[in-house]
Each structure stands twice: as C-alpha cells, then as structure tokens.
Amino acid sequence: MEYVTRCPSCGREYDDPLRFRCNCGSPLDIPMQPGEFRREDLVDTASMWRYVNFFPYIEKRSIVTLGEGWTPLLRFESNVYVKMDFLNPTGSFKDRGASTIISAIRDRVTGFIAEDSSGNAGASIAAYAARARIKARIYVPASISGHKIDQIMAYGAELVRVEGSRERVSEEAMRSEQGKVYVGHAWHPIFRDGMRTLAYEIVEQLNWTPPDRIYVPVSSGTGLLGILEGLKHLGGPFPEVVACQTEVVSPLYHRFRGEPYTPPERLKTIADALIVTKPPLLDLMVEKLREMGGSVEVVGEEEIADAFHQLARRGIFVEPTSAVPLACYKKQVEMGGVDRGDRVVLLLTGSGLKTTPSIIKQLLS
C-alpha cells in the first residue's frame, strides 16, 4: 500500500511504516494533499474508520478496532461545543492513534511493540495490542502509580519501570532490540496521523461548517498536529486552533513567542497528563501552528480547577487536563480577546475516572 513519510527538516523521504525518525534525527511527517478531502469517499460506519479511505496505507481487512471515534459533539452552552473524546474505548482520545498505528503495522510485528507512556497513550497501546493479540511493552517512570498503570496491566501489557528522568524512559523504549517495534506516540508519524480524524469529525458533526476556534490541550503534540493536518486536508476556511497549556508546563507557549522556557524542578499540576517539558515535536508544532494561523494560551491551576468543576457540575466528568481548554477559552473571553459570539469547540481528551486519586481528593476538598 502507498506509504510515504517526509522529513520536515531535510526533506528525505521513506516508505517504511516501522520507521519513526529521520536519519538526521528529526521526527517524520505524513503529508496530506490540501483540500483533497472528498465527502463521497466516506464509509457509512459510526467509528473513525468512516474516513478509512483517507488512510491509503491501511488495508481495510487489517483494521484493529474497538469502536473508536465518532464520539458525540455536544452543545455545552450557546455556541460552545464539547467534543466528548474521553468516551473512546479506553477513556481517551489516544485510541485514534493506537488503532491507526496498530492497524498499519500489525502484520510486520514478529516480537513485540514498545511505547513509553505512563498515561493515556500507554493504556491505549496496551488495549489495541491486546485486541490484535500482539505483545506490548509499556515503559514508564519507576515511581509511577495510579489508575492508568492499573489499566495498562489489566490489558496484559508488560510494564517496564525505568529509573531516572522521563527522557531516560523514552531512550529505553526506543533502544533497538531483537523483535521490538517502537510505536511511541511522541514520535511515530502514524500514531499522530490517526488524530486527523478528530478534525474530520468535528467539521462533519457541525454539518460541514468549521467552527471559529478549536481549543486543544497540548503535551506531546499528537492531537494538535493531527487536527491541524486534518483541517488542512479538508481545505479552508480554517478555524483558529488554540493550543492550550498550563503555566507549569508550557514549552510550546514559550517557543511560539520566542521566549526561553525552563521547567520547574518538580512538576506539580492538577493537569497531570500535560507534563512533557521537552516534546520531540516542538519545532513541528510551532511551524504548523504558524502555517495554519493558530495560537497558544496558558492557564493557572485555579483556572483549571474552576473549569473542571464547571464541566462536572454540568454532568461532564473529565480528567483535569481536559478542563484546560475550557479554562483557556474563559480566560480569552474575559480578557476580551475572543468574541462571545464565536462558535468554539473544546476538545475533551480523557475520562475523569482515570484521574490520579490524590488529585481528585484535592479538587473535592
């Protein structure tokens, strides 16, 4: 099947779906033809695989699915919509990427797949590996615990605890080994490519009229880059995509403004799925956000807690990380930067049931 990745730094091209990095060290990209999205090519199914024809490198018979995608887009209040992506099979939006990468490479795995994540991506990869009957090894920081770790183990994945920094965990996961296929969300272009479906769904669910703004929480950048690529593929007019970060972890916010960023010694935030301080995709995020006229916003802990409660008190229980987009939107409205009349979509990425128990206690105390 046709598959080409391109290096955004040096322009080299590759056709190997197992490759996740250019020889020059840069992440790879799967380029889409702008504006070539055709509605006639949709498949009549209530999952993200209704867009399978826009993934020419995936054979339909190879799809590994748990029914991911086609999550509800609800009106939250007046012209503010929420994309309920925490309703995916493992409780997070990462299922889109996991389903895509595992569908694409399943026939090439002779040993096991590897991912480094103590969070939603780790749980997703573990679930889809189980579904495909492939062995998975999930590399996590040594001290980590919580519902997401329990979930990874319940799916039967092997948990590899790595001492040292978060970077050490990634290095260990990527280190080449006999039989290992690295599918890590922070690097692999196919994982990220699956996130394009979010853009298609949002626009289709609004009757093919793009909103004015889409607010996306950003850590490693998979969701952000996928949405930008999907929007580009759909063609204009383009919504303004607002990348949302926290004051504690804001590498994109700083790089986008050309300011230096020094992460705090200890990361303490209730938005505990946004903790990547040195994302490999950082330069790519800046480039694509600029190209598509996007922007970046940050909020503090109190604003996130307020937004969390506001969602929960309206029946929407998400992890605090998923409250960051609402917090950013509210901040921009209050500061007068955004018109109340704008039609906006907030991406809700992870289920409240997965929240670290100590954080939930803190929020409810």
Ligand SMILES: [Zn+2]
């Ligand atoms: Zn390169």
